[in-house]
Amino acid sequence: MEFDELKGFLGDRFTTSKAIRIEHSHDESWHVPQNMPDAITYPENTNEVSKIISFAYKKNIPVIPFGTGTALEGHTHALKGGITINSSNMNQVIELNNADMDCRVQAGITRKELNNYIKDTGLFFPVDPGADASLGGMCATRASGTNTVRYGTIREQVMGLEVVMPDGKIINTGTRARKSAAGYDLTHLMLGSEGTLGFITEINLKLHGRPEAISAGVCTFKDLKGAVDTVIDSIQIGLPLSRIELLDEVQIKAINQYKKASHEVGPTLFVEIQGTPLGVKEQSEIFKEIANTNNALKFQWSDRSEEIEVLWSARHDAYYAALSLAPGKKAFTTDICVPISKLTDCILETKKDIEKSNIIAPIVGHVGDGNFHLIMLLDPENEKEVSEAKLLNDKLVNRALKMEGTSTGEHGIGIGKKEYLKIEQGLSVEVMSQIKKAIDPKNIMNPGKIFEIN
Amino acid sequence: MEFDELKGFLGDRFTTSKAIRIEHSHDESWHVPQNMPDAITYPENTNEVSKIISFAYKKNIPVIPFGTGTALEGHTHALKGGITINSSNMNQVIELNNADMDCRVQAGITRKELNNYIKDTGLFFPVDPGADASLGGMCATRASGTNTVRYGTIREQVMGLEVVMPDGKIINTGTRARKSAAGYDLTHLMLGSEGTLGFITEINLKLHGRPEAISAGVCTFKDLKGAVDTVIDSIQIGLPLSRIELLDEVQIKAINQYKKASHEVGPTLFVEIQGTPLGVKEQSEIFKEIANTNNALKFQWSDRSEEIEVLWSARHDAYYAALSLAPGKKAFTTDICVPISKLTDCILETKKDIEKSNIIAPIVGHVGDGNFHLIMLLDPENEKEVSEAKLLNDKLVNRALKMEGTSTGEHGIGIGKKEYLKIEQGLSVEVMSQIKKAIDPKNIMNPGKIFEIN
Numbered sequence: 001m002e003f004d005e006l007k008g009f010l011g012d013r014f015t016t017s018k019a020i021r022i023e024h025s026h027d028e029s030w031h032v033p034q035n036m037p038d039a040i041t042y043p044e045n046t047n048e049v050s051k052i053i054s055f056a057y058k059k060n061i062p063v064i065p066f067g068t069g070t071a072l073e074g075h076t077h078a079l080k081g082g083i084t085i086n087s088s089n090m091n092q093v094i095e096l097n098n099a100d101m102d103c104r105v106q107a108g109i110t111r112k113e114l115n116n117y118i119k120d121t122g123l124f125f126p127v128d129p130g131a132d133a134s135l136g137g138m139c140a141t142r143a144s145g146t147n148t149v150r151y152g153t154i155r156e157q158v159m160g161l162e163v164v165m166p167d168g169k170i171i172n173t174g175t176r177a178r179k180s181a182a183g184y185d186l187t188h189l190m191l192g193s194e195g196t197l198g199f200i201t202e203i204n205l206k207l208h209g210r211p212e213a214i215s216a217g218v219c220t221f222k223d224l225k226g227a228v229d230t231v232i233d234s235i236q237i238g239l240p241l242s243r244i245e246l247l248d249e250v251q252i253k254a255i256n257q258y259k260k261a262s263h264e265v266g267p268t269l270f271v272e273i274q275g276t277p278l279g280v281k282e283q284s285e286i287f288k289e290i291a292n293t294n295n296a297l298k299f300q301w302s303d304r305s306e307e308i309e310v311l312w313s314a315r316h317d318a319y320y321a322a323l324s325l326a327p328g329k330k331a332f333t334t335d336i337c338v339p340i341s342k343l344t345d346c347i348l349e350t351k352k353d354i355e356k357s358n359i360i361a362p363i364v365g366h367v368g369d370g371n372f373h374l375i376m377l378l379d380p381e382n383e384k385e386v387s388e389a390k391l392l393n394d395k396l397v398n399r400a401l402k403m404e405g406t407s408t409g410e411h412g413i414g415i416g417k418k419e420y421l422k423i424e425q426g427l428s429v430e431v432m433s434q435i436k437k438a439i440d441p442k443n444i445m446n447p448g449k450i451f452e453i454n
Numbered sequence: 455m456e457f458d459e460l461k462g463f464l465g466d467r468f469t470t471s472k473a474i475r476i477e478h479s480h481d482e483s484w485h486v487p488q489n490m491p492d493a494i495t496y497p498e499n500t501n502e503v504s505k506i507i508s509f510a511y512k513k514n515i516p517v518i519p520f521g522t523g524t525a526l527e528g529h530t531h532a533l534k535g536g537i538t539i540n541s542s543n544m545n546q547v548i549e550l551n552n553a554d555m556d557c558r559v560q561a562g563i564t565r566k567e568l569n570n571y572i573k574d575t576g577l578f579f580p581v582d583p584g585a586d587a588s589l590g591g592m593c594a595t596r597a598s599g600t601n602t603v604r605y606g607t608i609r610e611q612v613m614g615l616e617v618v619m620p621d622g623k624i625i626n627t628g629t630r631a632r633k634s635a636a637g638y639d640l641t642h643l644m645l646g647s648e649g650t651l652g653f654i655t656e657i658n659l660k661l662h663g664r665p666e667a668i669s670a671g672v673c674t675f676k677d678l679k680g681a682v683d684t685v686i687d688s689i690q691i692g693l694p695l696s697r698i699e700l701l702d703e704v705q706i707k708a709i710n711q712y713k714k715a716s717h718e719v720g721p722t723l724f725v726e727i728q729g730t731p732l733g734v735k736e737q738s739e740i741f742k743e744i745a746n747t748n749n750a751l752k753f754q755w756s757d758r759s760e761e762i763e764v765l766w767s768a769r770h771d772a773y774y775a776a777l778s779l780a781p782g783k784k785a786f787t788t789d790i791c792v793p794i795s796k797l798t799d800c801i802l803e804t805k806k807d808i809e810k811s812n813i814i815a816p817i818v819g820h821v822g823d824g825n826f827h828l829i830m831l832l833d834p835e836n837e838k839e840v841s842e843a844k845l846l847n848d849k850l851v852n853r854a855l856k857m858e859g860t861s862t863g864e865h866g867i868g869i870g871k872k873e874y875l876k877i878e879q880g881l882s883v884e885v886m887s888q889i890k891k892a893i894d895p896k897n898i899m900n901p902g903k904i905f906e907i908n
Contacts, residue, residue, distance in 0.1 A: 099690060099795040142635040153633050155642075156610060171882045177791040178823045179607050180860035181596040181646055183867055183875050183904055184886040188609075188642030192635055209692040236553060238663040279733065337631040341553040369632045406634035413637055421637050428625045431893060432638040438892030439885060450637055 003039055005055055006083075013042040013089065024066055024076065024084045028131070028319075030330040030380050031074035031415060037064060037084040044089045045106075046162060046170055046201040053199060053444075054168030056083055062447050063166075065195035067137030068110060070129075072333050073414025075141065075194055079448040085199060087136050093117050094202065101207045102159065102176060107136025107200045114205075123207040126151035129410065130316045136200045141412040142192030146315060149235075149368030150242040150274070151208060153410070154191060161190050162202035166440040174204055189435070194412055195446035197439050211242075211274035215284050216308040217301040219271065219291050220264040224248060224351060226295035227267040228344040231367045233290045235340055239283055243272035244368040245315050248351070251322065251362035251375075258321035259314050264298050269367075270315050272308070318364045322375040325360055329377040332389045336400035337371040337409030346403055347372060350396050357388055371409035398423075413450045421451060457493055459509055460537075467496040467543065478520055478530065478538045482585070482773075484784040484834050485528035485869060491518055491538040498543045499560075500616060500624055500655040507653060507898075508622030510537055516901050517620075519649035521591030522564060524583075526787050527868025529595065529648055533902040539653060541590050547571050548656065555661045556613065556630060561590025561654045568659075577661040580605035582766075583864065584773045590654045595866040596646030600769060603689075603822030604696040604728070605662060607864070608645060615644050616656035620894040628658055643889070648866055649900035651893050665696075665728035669738050670762040671755040673725065673745050674718040678702060678805060680749035681721040682798040685821045687744045689794055693737055697726035698822040699769055702805070705776065705816035705829075712775035713768050718752050723821075724769055726762070772818045776829040779814055783831040786843045790854035791825040791863030800857055801826060804850050811842055825863035852877075867904045875905060 007014045016039050025036035038061075043049045056063045062082025069076055078084060087108030095104040098121055105114060112132045114125050127138060128145035137143070139161065144153035151157075160174020163186075173186040190197060221227040231244055247255065247268045256263055269291070273283045280303075288299060302308060314321075323331055338346050347363065354361045354374070365372025376392060378385040397407045397420050407413075407420035422429055429451050436443075436453060443453050461468045470493050479490035492515075497503045510517045516536025523530055532538060541562030549558040552575055559568060566586045568579050581592060582599035591597070593615065598607035605611075614628020617640075627640040644651060675681040685698055701709070701722045709715055723745070727737045734757075742753060756762060768775075777785055792800050801817065808815045808828070819826025830846060832839040851861045851874050861867075861874035876883055883905050890897075890907060897907050 097793065097795065099686075100793040101690075102793070142639070144633055148633065152610070155633075155639075156606070165885065169881055169884070171885060172880065173882055175855075175860045175878065176793045176858040177825075177854075177860040177863065178794075179598055179602065179609075179791055179825065179863055181789075181862045181864050181866040182860050182871070183646070183879055183883065184651075184889060185596070185609075185642045185646050186882055186885060188639045189889075192637070192639050197638075232553075236555075276733070276736075279730070282730075335635075337633055339551065339554040339556070339630045340632075341551065371631075371633065400631075401629075404630040406629045406631040406636050408635045409631065409633050410635050412635040417636070424629065425637055426626065427623055428627055428640055429637065430623070431619065431625060431640060434892040435638060435643075435889055438888040 006041060006052060009048065009051060010041055015040050024086065025078055027069050027071040027074060027076045029072045029074055030332040030378065031077060032380050033077050035078050035081055037078035038081045040084045040086055042086050042089045046164065049085060049164045049199055049201050050168045050170055052083060052085060053164050053166065056444055057167050057442065060442055061444065063199065063444055064446055065140065065199050067108065067134030068131060070131035070133050071137065071141060071414065072411045073416035075412060075414040075449060077415060087134055090201065098123065100176065101209065102205060103207060104202060104204050105135055106202055108134050110134050118207065122210055124210055125205065125207055127154045127157060128316065130319050135203050139191050139200050139203060140193065140195050144366065144410045146243045146245055146312065146366060148366055149244060150240065155188065157206045158187055158191060158203060159206060160204040161187055161200050163190055163198040163200050165198045166442065166445050176204060192412065194414065194449050196436060196449055197445060213277040213280045213303065214272060214274050214308060215280045215301060215303045216272040216311055217284065217299060218263060218311065219269045219296050220266045220298045222295035222297055224267040225344055225348060227269050228347050228367060230269060230291045230294045232340055232343060234287060235368055239286060241271060241368060242274040245270040246365050246367040246372065247318065248363040250360065251318060251364045254321040254325045254362055255314050255318065258317060258324045261314060266297065270311055319375060322362045322377065326377040330380050332376040332378055332393065333373055333411065334393045334396055335373045335408050335411040336396055336405055337369060338400050338403045338405030340370045342403040342405065343367060343370050346399060349399060353392055353395055357392055359385065359388055359392060361392065369409065370405065415449060418451055460495060460506060463502065463505060464495055469494050478540065479532055481523050481525035481528060481530045483526045483528055484786040484832065485531060486834050487531050489532055489535055491532035492535045494538045494540055496540050496543045500618065503539060503618045503653055503655050504622045504624055506537060506539060507618050507620065510898055511621050511896065514896055514898065516898050517653065518900055519594065519653050521562065521588030522585060524585035524587050525591065525595060525868065526865045527870040529866060529868040529903060531869060541588055544655065552577065554630065555663065556659060557661060558656060558658050559589055560656055562588050564588050572661065576664055578664055579659065579661055581608045581611060582770065584770050589657050593645050593654050593657060594647065594649050598820065598864045600697045600699055600766065600820060602820055603698060604694065609642065611660045612641055612645060612657060613660060614658040615641055615654050617644055617652040617654050619652045620896065620899050630658060646866065648868065648903050650890060650903055651899060667731040667734045667757065668726060668728050668762060669734045669755060669757045670726040670765055671738065671753060672717060672765065673723045673750050674720045674752040676749035676751055678721040679798055679802060681723050682801050682821060684723060684745045684748045686794055686797060688741060689822055693740060695725060695822060696728040699724040700819050700821040700826065701772065702817040704814065705772060705818045708775040708779045708816055709768050709772065712771060712778045715768060720751065724765060773829060776816045776831065780831040784834050786830040786832055786847065787827055787865065788847045788850055789827045789862050789865040790850055790859055791823060792854050792857045792859030794824045796857040796859065797821060797824050800853060803853060807846055807849055811846055813839065813842055813846060815846065823863065824859065869903060872905055
């Protein structure tokens with residue numbers, strides 16, 4: 001049989017079960033799968049991944065990397081069938097270096113598993129997309145989250161990667177040094193390459209010391225403009241916020257319903273400040289002043305860690321909360337990022353578009369970075385809804401590009417934004433394609449994602 | 455004539471003068487040039503660069519990018535002759551966006567020119583290698599400097615690049631958005647590629663707000679171990695230092711002599727703390743306590759900006775000061791970076807090696823990053839000195855690699871560290887080579903640097 005070689009060393013960690021293949025045919029997005037993988041594998045280590053990919057290379061079979069399946073642009077769809085490599089059995093912390101505040105993990109570990117593992121060390125890992133994604137998936141999509149405004153994206157946390165290349169070769173792209181000028185930066189080339197250049201197996205990560213004091217607050221505004229202007233003013237005077245998240249009134253309603261919470265319904269900022277006790281107090285006062293000059297209606301602050309955790313869990317569940325607004329529907333999420341000075345215009349114009357449409361679409365975003373999402377609820381089989389959502393998305397992305405922004409701040413291109421990548425990056429896409437062809441001449445790694453190979 | 459086409463549009467910004475070709479045959483390092491470029495060009499904009507490179511591509515002529523000529527590993531040597539592109543006429547600030555704290559500059563502008571241009575805006579650009587290098591050169595070598603411990607390297611400052619590719623095509627790799635997940639990260643691939651993949655013409659840069667208060671100090675120690683341990687302890691408790699630099703007693707002597715200063719001669723830390731007035735005061739007290747438990751002998755602190763400027767100018771001139779210790783000699787500088795927990799051992803073992811040798815070699819470094827340099831003084835024509843320096847370098851680099859560090863923290867590979875790159879990066883060098891061949895199939899861009907093409 002075709003896959004005997006794989007079964008030989010994977011045993012029951014190899015399957016062609018239809019149910020499991022269907023499970024692996026999609027991600028969390030609205031993109032309807034047109035195909036499914038032919039087999040699913042669950043390797044436990046780098047050598048097994050290398051053997052699987054070497055096999056696929058020899059036989060010209062597509063390979064689809066799969067973490068937690070929580071991608072949002074069809075990244076894990078098996079467009080041409082093939083072998084899906086599920087990393088969930090690769091979730092070990094290989095090395096933890098407290099003194100250097102770094103660690104080495106297998107790519108299948110999730111962000112919560114990692115933070116749980118290091119919870120008694122005084123260290124934490126800051127990158128936190130909504131889902132409890134795998135670190136490998138976060139690397140592959142160049143993920144970020146609510147802490148980016150202070151700690152940066154995954155791009156700033158990774159010191160090196162172990163990657164299985166399309167021919168099965170295993171490379172290591174970095175060391176444990178905090179910086180290096182040694183050769184091409186393959187680490188950053190792999191980050192955001194969405195599994196099209198290789199399979200990430202291990203990751204050298206920076207960790208961060210937990211702050212002495214944390215204070216977080218919820219602030220409701222009279223209007224959306226006041227909320228966004230508060231963010232811009234705070235960033236521009238250099239207030240060292242660790243998180244600042246916008247949720248419009250639709251998203252707040254969704255969260256109240258999904259999390260049984262009772263936030264005042266209106267445009268809202270969730271904000272967090274970290275530092276010394278005195279510094280945190282001083283800075284939250286400054287933030288309140290800024291918010292007041294921008295028509296803040298209500299503040300609620302806390303420095304109790306349980307309350308702060310509840311707040312951020314509500315934010316992380318924004319996507320699932322939005323889905324609960326229209327049971328049975330899927331979410332067409334879109335994600336752009338603009339220079340902070342353009343953010344108010346970008347959000348207000350977008351809000352007008354939504355109000356003119358028939359789509360329910362909460363706005364939520366990491367506004368401190370200039371990044372926000374629409375979560376457009378629709379039935380993927382309903383052509384009218386899909387085309388209306390596509391139009392909203394199109395308007396938003398083109399608006400962002402016109403404002404010198406990007407078509408995706410953190411979700412990636414996948415299969416959903418390939419056309420926009422061409423507009424945004426122009427001739428750069430030719431260079432990406434040259435690189436792809438050189439590294440993966442048989443186009444076996446996650447084919448059909450990011451751009452077409454011609 | 456061969457170059458008529460270039461003369462046609464460059465006029466007197468094209469030259470084959472022997473004196474100028476000799477000037478462009480080397481950088482600031484000890485590497486003895488074996489050849490020189492055939493012509494030097496001084497384009498004023500991207501289109502001219504594109505025309506020069508298109509010409510070279512058509513004729514199969516090497517192209518050597520040249521900023522200020524202050525590289526330290528032979529990066530600008532014209533190993534196979536060719537056309538050197540000097541970027542000194544491309545030093546304009548194209549766009550300054552105060553509200554977004556970013557700017558777009560031509561690649562030939564130097565770090566001091568940029569900081570001078572923005573001096574009245576409340577903003578500054580932090581990356582500061584010793585030399586007043588061009589931003590293009592800093593991008594090409596993935597430079598850092600004294601501010602890295604707080605602000606990161608050039609890697610963290612660049613949002614996008616305009617690059618002329620080997621076939622003359624002009625690409626833009628980013629937008630003005632603070633983050634993006636759109637396609638392969640060509641920005642970071644270009645950063646550190648040492649001119650082998652294209653010529654950087656324009657740069658989108660992040661800027662930073664000037665801190666409210668700055669305090670800087672000089673602290674002399676009884677021994678080298680005390681100085682390095684102070685750094686490690688400070689970093690490990692998370693003291694937010696903005697700069698922390700080590701200079702051994704040999705380097706201090708050199709600075710006293712070169713800058714007519716009167717620092718206490720001994721292992722010394724130059725340290726800087728930024729923040730609010732209260733925070734700075736609090737943190738410098740903590741730093742002093744840590745230093746005292748590590749055998750500090752003498753402190754000298756200042757918050758007067760002129761005094762602080764004098765201090766950092768002394769640090770930036772360390773290389774030239776070292777050269778003044780042995781007039782007529784050249785500097786064989788080496789540059790490694792290790793995890794901070796290994797730094798004391800690495801420096802003490804290295805110091806022993808130096809003391810056993812006949813080479814004068816001050817130690818100076820950005821120790822907060824785990825990065826330090828030896829500046830080995832020698833006569834490049836004196837075989838015995840060269841081979842002794844090579845041995846010291848070899849021991850140091852191998853020690854760093856064994857300690858999970860890198861062969862170069864910030865100077866790059868150039869022609870000097872190609873052998874070490876192979877040891878450090880292993881099979882990754884094959885992938886780098888695949889990328890180079892795909893993007894520059896004729897191998898015209900800065901040939902012979904970083905790795906050999908086979």
